Amino acid sequence: MDTTPNRSLHKYAIFTALSTFFLLIAGALVTSNDAGLSIPDWPLAYGSLVPPMVGGIRYEYIHRVVATFVGLLTIGLATWLWRAEKRVWLRWLGLAALGGVVAQGILGGMTVRMYQPPAVSAAHATLAQLFFSTVIAIAVFTSAWWQNELVEMEDRGAPRVRCLAIWTTVAVFLQLILGAAFRHNGFGIIPHLIGAAIVTILIFLTAGALKRHFSHSRPLRKCARLLRILIGVQLLLGAGAWWSRVYSAQFPQPIAVMVTLTVVHTVTGALVLAAILVTTLVLYRILGVGVGTTMADSDSSATTERIAQ
Amino acid sequence: MYSLALGAFALAMAGCGGKKEGALETPAPSASAPAGKTVDAATAGEVTGTVKLDGPAPKMKAINMAADPACAKAHTSPVTNEEVLTGDDGTLANVVVYVKSGLDGYSFPAPSTPVKLDQPGCRYHPHVIGAQVGQNIEVFNSDQTIHNTHLSSKENRELNQSQLPGAQPIEKSFAREEIAIPVRCNVHPWMKAYMAVLPNPYFQVTGKDGAFDLKDLPPGTYILVAWHEIYGTSEQTITIGPKESKSVTFAFKASAAAGD
Numbered sequence: 001m002d003t004t005p006n007r008s009l010h011k012y013a014i015f016t017a018l019s020t021f022f023l024l025i026a027g028a029l030v031t032s033n034d035a036g037l038s039i040p041d042w043p044l045a046y047g048s049l050v051p052p053m054v055g056g057i058r059y060e061y062i063h064r065v066v067a068t069f070v071g072l073l074t075i076g077l078a079t080w081l082w083r084a085e086k087r088v089w090l091r092w093l094g095l096a097a098l099g100g101v102v103a104q105g106i107l108g109g110m111t112v113r114m115y116q117p118p119a120v121s122a123a124h125a126t127l128a129q130l131f132f133s134t135v136i137a138i139a140v141f142t143s144a145w146w147q148n149e150l151v152e153m154e155d156r157g158a159p160r161v162r163c164l165a166i167w168t169t170v171a172v173f174l175q176l177i178l179g180a181a182f183r184h185n186g187f188g189i190i191p192h193l194i195g196a197a198i199v200t201i202l203i204f205l206t207a208g209a210l211k212r213h214f215s216h217s218r219p220l221r222k223c224a225r226l227l228r229i230l231i232g233v234q235l236l237l238g239a240g241a242w243w244s245r246v247y248s249a250q251f252p253q254p255i256a257v258m259v260t261l262t263v264v265h266t267v268t269g270a271l272v273l274a275a276i277l278v279t280t281l282v283l284y285r286i287l288g289v290g291v292g293t294t295m296a297d298s299d300s301s302a303t304t305e306r307i308a309q
Numbered sequence: 310m311y312s313l314a315l316g317a318f319a320l321a322m323a324g325c326g327g328k329k330e331g332a333l334e335t336p337a338p339s340a341s342a343p344a345g346k347t348v349d350a351a352t353a354g355e356v357t358g359t360v361k362l363d364g365p366a367p368k369m370k371a372i373n374m375a376a377d378p379a380c381a382k383a384h385t386s387p388v389t390n391e392e393v394l395t396g397d398d399g400t401l402a403n404v405v406v407y408v409k410s411g412l413d414g415y416s417f418p419a420p421s422t423p424v425k426l427d428q429p430g431c432r433y434h435p436h437v438i439g440a441q442v443g444q445n446i447e448v449f450n451s452d453q454t455i456h457n458t459h460l461s462s463k464e465n466r467e468l469n470q471s472q473l474p475g476a477q478p479i480e481k482s483f484a485r486e487e488i489a490i491p492v493r494c495n496v497h498p499w500m501k502a503y504m505a506v507l508p509n510p511y512f513q514v515t516g517k518d519g520a521f522d523l524k525d526l527p528p529g530t531y532i533l534v535a536w537h538e539i540y541g542t543s544e545q546t547i548t549i550g551p552k553e554s555k556s557v558t559f560a561f562k563a564s565a566a567a568g569d
Contacts, residue, residue, distance in 0.1 A: 038495035
């Protein structure tokens with residue numbers, strides 16, 4: 001089996017991740033347009049492969065088509081990893097992604113067949129984020145810089161920056177679950193607001209720690225800046241989405257401002273997750289898991305620059 | 310592994326939900342009760358009345374039907390929401406007025422005439438219907454476009470069924486009392502209606518004149534309820550003597566929407 005980084009596989013993984021991001025947009029459009037049950041049957045649509053494309057059917061059908069495309073891409077990704085990847089754990093991660101996309105399809109069908117029970121709809125939305133994270137991680141793991149021989153840096157933070165980043169990643173993921181539950185009428189807004197406060201604090205702590213301890217590292221400074229920008233934008237979008245939901249309640253149908261703000265808020269949440277996940281993975285890669293060779297700050301800068309390329 | 314765990318979680322949680330189409334449903338006692346007392350027409354009385362909205366009615370928003378040209382073409386003038394529909398003197402339409410209690414021991418077989426609900430021009434007509442437990446409801450599609458009928462019932466079987474133009478009506482009856490079952494078309498998200506399912510024939514849905522007339526009520530004391538999709542419920546206790554007619558007025562405060 002080839003041991004050199006497979007650039008084609010990496011590009012394919014990135015393409016799968018981008019397609020998954022579009023799938024998240026398509027799914028969010030279904031929810032915001034209240035179109036989840038516009039096609040009562042599944043896997044067919046009005047008994048055929050292509051239903052009449054009117055009203056809410058357009059959103060639901062496009063979501064199903066993009067989901068099928070992502071499913072096929074994931075089959076390809078898992079197969080490619082299984083056949084070409086030397087790291088056994090990564091081959092299994094590819095299979096996990098495949099299991100995720102299959103489960104996601106089943107959950108999607110369940111939401112239709114069971115008339116969108118909040119638990120199933122929220123699980124569908126949550127698994128979407130988990131699947132997106134898995135594909136992002138695969139894209140990171142298949143990159144050339146991940147597979148390069150690197151000299152480990154030292155985590156001098158207290159608490160350790162790695163731990164902070166992991167906990168922030170977990171908090172963001174939990175927050176996305178709370179958001180999904182709110183969006184699908186499982187919970188009220190309060191848990192999601194509390195989650196927002198916690199996530200904001202953790203992200204600012206992580207970004208601050210990155211800046212303090214790795215100021216010499218341009219990639220990690222960029223990660224810190226990106227996290228701050230994303231969480232700021234996401235907070236504004238969250239406020240906007242909430243206002244738009246309240247405002248649109250007096251309208252007989254979903255209105256454009258509500259659909260736009262809620263969809264952008266939902267997918268920006270996915271971007272926040274992707275950003276903190278990549279940050280965490282980068283930290284793990286350059287800081288190492290165990291005791292490794294420590295290098296001077298001046299050298300580490302050059303190393304991390306190389307990693308990011 | 311996470312997929313399995315999430316799927317199992319979702320299945321477990323879904324099992325805690327309401328009744329679904331195809332699920333075994335035991336008829337409610339009122340629907341299968343053995344023949345009880347019958348109403349003596351010689352002593353039966355009547356309750357008439359009016360439902361009013363106290364205060365200015367909110368302005369209903371216009372519906373944008375651009376998402377389906379067939380819907381837009383069906384209307385030559387702007388169409389507005391029907392949540393709050395008032396007539397002259399603040400009379401309120403689409404209110405279900407019904408007898409909630411006081412009829413113990415009586416038996417009311419379901420009428421054989423079905424209640425009809427149509428969707429002309431991508432709107433439900435009527436906006437609110439009432440039916441007796443066990444009575445057939447027929448949902449027609451007289452439009453030149455596709456509809457899905459989603460009944461998100463909590464006490465009865467939920468339903469989501471598609472209907473192509475010119476398709477046979479969807480027939481449905483309910484085994485349990487429920488006020489009121491939301492009806493939605495997710496193809497056209499502005500389409501909303503309500504079905505009230507009642508255990509006795511003493512109910513009416515008000516028109517724009519806000520009037521109701523409950524005939525042939527046996528003498529007794531009753532709790533009379535008025536239900537509106539926005540303003541919630543209002544109750545009054547009344548006593549009807551033999552051959553007596555009584556008039557009742559319900560007034561909902563315009564500022565007191567049910568969700569407030």
